[in-house]
Amino acid sequence: MNIYGDHGNLLVVQRRLEWYGYEPEIIHYNVGDTFPDTVDIIVGGGGQDSGQEIIHDDLLKIAPKLHKLAEADVPMLMVCGLYQLFGNFFKTAADKTLTGIGILDVETFGMGERLIGNIITRSEDFGDIIGYENHSGQTFLGPNAAPLATVIKGAGNNAKDAHEGARYKNVIGTYLHGSILPKNPRIADFLIHTAVTKKYGEFSTDIVDDLIADLARETAQDRPR
């Protein structure tokens, strides 16, 4: 699914890998495709409610493979719609329950209120995470999920607690668009670093210049919700 610039996340992973001296191969997985044998990083996007229903059956079919990869510490980034479906279930506003694949111990409920606006969160691993949220599903963490970050400005997972996103092993679920990775290169590098060291045992010594990202973060922090 691609909406709200999820393509940006993929582009950032691809380019940074190239800048670090690797040759990434991008595989676009769509409904009904053969799931590839070797996967090093998975990036998944958001969609509208209608799009979620379309991919739902297929996602359940490939769930065992995704579980195996998650248990094997493969890094994944799931934004918005796929974050919800990586959880236990998504009960829509129309009272229809979509079963999730349960990699993340979270539950999502469709609500009347839409949580929209600039958002800043703080994470121990990634520092301040800056982005934009736009969702009507509200997500609550179960006992086996850790939040990705704590909300400083904005709503995050839901209108009640201060959690944003979820984390299990190297799987990250989040509501942040913006897109998230361009303005939060630490998360991009976490995905890349984890995948590369897993595959080759060591990581490139090249450095990427993130000055423009830092300045874009500075601007975003001061913008109204």
Place this chain on the structure above:
Amino acid sequence: MPHPFVVILGKAVRYAARLRGGGSALPGLFVERISPDFIKTTLAQLPHGIVVISGTNGKTTTTKMVVALLEAHGLKVFTNRTGSNFTRGVAAALLGDIDVKGKLDADIAVLELDEAHAVPFVKAIPPRYSLLLNVMRDQLDRFGEIDATAKMLEKIAQATTDTVVLNREDARVLRIKDTLSDQKVELFGLSDDLLAHFPSDDDMRSGVVTKSKRPPARVVLKKYAGNEATYAFDGHEFSTTLKLNGVYNVFNSAAAIALAQAVLGKDLAADKIITTIANVTPAFGRGESLVVNGKPLELVLVKNPSGFRLGLKSFSPEGYATMIAINDNYADGRDMSWLWDVDFETLSHEGVAQVAGVRAYDMALRLQYDEVKIGHIEKDLPAALRQFIDVNSEHPKRIYCTYTAMLTLRRELSKITKVEVVS
């Protein structure tokens, strides 16, 4: 009839706002507050009723074409010319055109309305005709989801009393046809060859454009090459040269013809269509061309990924200095995600001379990941514009800008060159 006091006071606020330059909605807001029925009572006087034009992209230029077509056939048309397409923009435009007694001298109103604002508007004032252009991702932070935007257009169609004109090539718009029972429906479309130039947001990443069986359309844009377009209309074919640029503008000329047909019926004359369409120039900031220090400077309004992509596709960067100005004020949309759904690789050979606006660094970051060279980054628009003009004095220039960035840039440009006065 609106109270004369409201009219005079509104006109005064409008004059004051024009002295400030730019924004046209303020005086309308003022009148809306003190006399909520102002628009309704004023427009109810018109013999040919009201036309509402809505959709994500191309409203302003399409409205301009519809107005020109109707005027060419002798109708007196009231319209909201500035692209201020919120209800209060309509009120502001009305204030300019009515006499102090509140009488509007027109046969028909042709109004461009923003999707969200159109819904309460048509509920209060049902239009006789509506033209629904497209639904694309735009300002999703205001509207929620694209399907929700389609629902808004559906409501406009359902409130229409006579004829609804729909885009056959936009699946979400075409679907509205099935929800209508009392209205006449007319379609406009593209030939199969041209369809490939118009990937929808749904097709965008797959790159596949589906050419499924489509119902016949009243007006079809058959060919478009260089500055000549060919239309098929009621079994005839006719061609015209164009001053418009950009494939999307040209497609919308087919929409304008279909709407004019709905209003005028058999009075619509082919020779008048040809001369009118040939002479229409792009609207305010939709490929508008100014002259600065003897070199052309084009302003291209960009509001959403599909519009930006089509803009980049329509205008070759060769020989031009390019500036991109991105703001994130309410009218622009606050979410910057959309920039990541536009490919900027076509600019990589020439680079981008100047990046500007509140979100200049977000734009620069986007260009960094497409490996496009950047000349200067300056958030402050007047300063950025001066730098852009000074550094690139020998080159024709093009500025891609969001709505509020355009208002500021036009105000700055009007200090140094002739800028068409819009009110």
